[in-house]
Amino acid sequence: MGDQPVYHAPPAYGYPQPPEHPEVPPKYTYNYGVADDYSGANFGHSESRDGYKTEGSYTVDLPDGRKQIxxxxxxxxxxxxxxxxxxxxxxxxxxxxxxxxxxxxxxPPAAEAEA
Structure with a gap:
């Protein structure tokens, strides 16, 4: 009997389980860019996060010729x-x-009748 699988009952309704939180704070870095000569689209984004600090930037070429950063x-x-x-x-x-x-x-103007 010691090799039998153990089954746990599902939680009772009305008592939600507490959310699981990661033990390690999030840490990531990513970036991307798009440059399409046919449509004229030109934009990009980069971001990094380390725990609670998140920082980044994005750029886009505007229709009036300027670049927004x-x-x-x-x-x-x-x-x-x-x-x-x-x-x-x-x-x-x-x-x-x-x-x-x-x-x-x-x-066209009407022809005058000859008299």
């Missing part, structure tokens, strides 16, 4: 972010790539 840090008591921009916003004149529509239809 967000740098952040959280020491466990709230997120602090700093947003900066590189470059100058450009707003070029819009030039349609299609031809102008034809003039609206106007009937």
């Amino acid at each position: 967000v740098t952040y840090v959280d020491n466990g008591d709230g997120l602090e972010a700093v947003v900066t921009y590189e470059g100058e916003a450009q707003y070029p004149d819009h030039k349609p790539s299609y031809p102008a529509p034809p003039a609206p239809y106007a009937p």
Whole structure:
């Protein structure tokens, strides 16, 4: 009988089990970047965490030609972010790539009756 498996009853309803917490604080580092010449997408993100301290930054090329850079840090008591921009916003004149529509239809002038 000593080799028989031991079965435990499931917890009774209404008494949830306490959550399990890791014994070691989290620690990681990651980053990624995207550069797509076809669509013009260009952005990236990097972050690292060691226990309660998390810090990182992300960048994105904006449609107006500037680069937005967000740098952040959280020491466990709230997120602090700093947003900066590189470059100058450009707003070029819009030039349609299609031809102008034809003039609206106007009937030809009526011929004067000869007397």
